[in-house]
Amino acid sequence: MKHLLFDLSCLQLGPKVGGAAAYAKRVLEELVQYPVSLYALYDSRYSFHPIYEIPGFLEQHEIPLIGIQGTSIAEIVPQNNIDTVFLPLGQYARFYN
Numbered sequence: 001m002k003h004l005l006f007d008l009s010c011l012q013l014g015p016k017v018g019g020a021a022a023y024a025k026r027v028l029e030e031l032v033q034y035p036v037s038l039y040a041l042y043d044s045r046y047s048f049h050p051i052y053e054i055p056g057f058l059e060q061h062e063i064p065l066i067g068i069q070g071t072s073i074a075e076i077v078p079q080n081n082i083d084t085v086f087l088p089l090g091q092y093a094r095f096y097n
Contacts, residue, residue, distance in 0.1 A: 003037045005082045012046035024088035
């Protein structure tokens with residue numbers, strides 16, 4: 001089974017909230033229908049936008065949250081055997097180390 005790290009930062013309240021949030025939620029809704037092990041990446045400094053109901057969705061689908069604070073994607077990937085990283089806002093990939 002593939003292990004996918006899904007960046008949820010565009011679904012959080014913070015300095016960057018925009019149209020990518022609806023796109024990210026829709027992709028996430030589709031991915032849970034496939035045989036893939038999902039992990040959700042988030043920034044603990046920000047809460048999730050309430051209209052997307054992310055905490056309940058993650059709990060319902062047993063998707064673990066992984067905080068980016070104090071670590072890096074480079075550390076998270078091998079720790080969780082991640083095969084693929086999905087960044088809905090690819091233009092912000094440079095902010096991750």
